[in-house]
Structures are given as structure tokens and as C-alpha cells.
């Protein structure tokens with residue numbers, strides 16, 4: 325574009341939309357977007373929601389994120405792991421189990437207590453700082469039942485079928501309205517979009533008549549360490565599982581504050597964890613040289629920060 329001359333500058337001013345200069349300038353004039361649950365993008369990428377549409381805000385948007393009227397998970401959140409694939413890396417289970425068992429009650433998960441739902445009377449109901457690892461199941465090529473979908477090129481609908489299969493088989497009892505079901509794929513399992521568009525995601529579906537919240541998180545250790553892992557060594561000695569812990573945290577805090585993709589997000593369709601993806605704050609160095617920033621359940625983890633819905637909004641590792 326050539327430099328503007330005086331005449332063309334005047335012309336562009338004359339052609340500006342009427343009213344654009346009156347009143348308060350819109351800080352972000354781009355169209356609003358809704359979240360798609362896929363904001364856990366690879367390192368170096370930025371994310372915007374992909375479903376255009378009006379986004380009326382009924383709660384505060386003064387903190388850089390607004391409430392859009394949908395539910396949050398109230399009371400204790402129950403994490404379920406569905407270990408999909410060979411998972412010969414048995415240390416992964418130890419590391420990620422301890423993470424789910426240790427995150428509840430932590431100052432880190434306390435950040436989610438700045439989010440709430442509003443009931444019909446306008447009363448506010450905040451998210452609880454309570455998380456349990458409520459169940460696990462295993463889905464391998466050898467397992468009977470409906471959960472196994474093959475080990476390569478899983479689609480989004482295949483991930484839903486894994487969850488549905490695990491629930492139908494009775495491996496995880498009945499659907500839990502306070503549950504978040506994580507499909508954790510082992511390093512040899514490939515998934516369309518994993519490593520290129522996202523490192524994980526969360527969504528919901530009606531299964532057995534209930535609104536079931538579920539998420540996908542892949543092990544990037546062999547497929548894309550530079551895209552979906554912050555470091556190639558982990559504080560617990562397992563780079564793949566240690567890297568997954570941060571993505572599990574990301575999807576968990578979004579599944580709790582925006583389970584149906586209609587509660588808490590910003591004008592660009594970014595949910596709370598999306599706004600702080602791949603930022604870690606102050607870190608320490610473990611004996612093996614890996615960085616960490618949180619200690620949960622006696623183990624150290626390098627976990628991305630989360631967005632605090634208070635004091636104007638900011639990324640943090642704890643609240644208050």
C-alpha cells in the first residue's frame with residue numbers, strides 16, 4: 325500500500341463510517357466468536373473461536389472474559405481417564421493419576437473459583453475447588469467392547485465413540501453429570517488435527533441421555549514434541565506424560581468453567597486456559613534439569629497458567 329497523500333488521507337476520513345469517531349472507540353471491532361473447545365493450540369500458534377455468532381454477555385466482561393449464560397460444573401468435579409492404546413509407558417499412569425489426585429484444593433485450581441454460573445434469580449454459584457480422580461478404564465486393540473476404534477487417524481467422532489464405548493461397556497459405570505472424561509491416547513495413536521491444529525480439546529455430547537463432558541489429550545513424545553511439549557525432559561522423568569499434564573490441566577479448567585461451550589469465554593472465542601496457553605510464570609529446575617512450576621500431591625509439574633477472572637483479569641498459577 326503506497327503512503328497516504330494528504331488528499332487520500334482526507335478521502336479516507338470522509339469515507340469512515342458515520343459514528344465511528346463518536347462516543348467510546350470499540351476496543352476490538354472484529355466480529356465476536358464462540359469457542360470451539362480447540363484452543364489448546366501447538367506452541368507458537370494463536371487461536372480464535374471458529375463459530376461466528378452473537379455472543380451476548382450476561383456476566384462481567386470487565387476482566388477480559390465474559391459469562392454467556394451457560395452452566396459451569398458445580399460441586400466436586402470428577403475426572404475419568406480412558407487410557408487408549410498400548411500404553412507400554414506405565415510411568416505415564418503414575419504421573420497423570422497423581423496429577424488428577426493432587427489438583428483439587430490446590431491454589432492453582434482455585435483460579436477456577438473466580439468463575440460462576442448465574443441462576444434464574446440472578447444468584448451467583450462459583451466453581452468449587454474440589455476434584456477427584458473418580459475412575460479409569462483401558463481401551464486396547466485386545467479389549468473387547470465398543471471402545472476400540474483402531475490406532476491410526478482417529479477422528480473427532482471416533483473420540484466420542486471411545487467415550488461412549490467405555491460408558492456402554494460398564495467400565496466407567498454410568499455417565500456422571502459432574503464428570504470430565506479424558507481420552508488419553510498413547511504415543512503410537514494418531515489423531516487428525518493432533519500436533520497441527522491442537523494438542524488437546526474438550527467438548528460435550530448427549531450419551532445415554534446425559535450431557536457428558538469429555539476431552540482428548542494425545543501423547544506428543546514421539547509425534548510432535550516441539551509442537552505440543554514445552555520441554556523434552558519432564559520433572560517426573562517422562563517427557564510425554566509430563567507434557568500431557570499441562571494439556572490435561574488446560575482442558576480440565578475449561579471443561580469446568582465452559583462445559584457446554586456457552587458459559588465463559590472472551591470476544592475471540594477463547595476460554596480461560598486458552599488465554600494463557602504455553603505461559604508458565606516463574607519456574608524452578610528439578611534435579612534432572614527439567615523445569616517445573618507447581619508441586620501437586622508431592623510431585624512436580626510444569627503446568628500452563630490460567631486466566632483469573634478478577635482484578636481486570638490476568639494469567640496466574642494461583643488464586644487468591
Ligand SMILES: [Zn+2]
Nearest residue numbers: 363364578598
Ligand atoms: Zn482451550
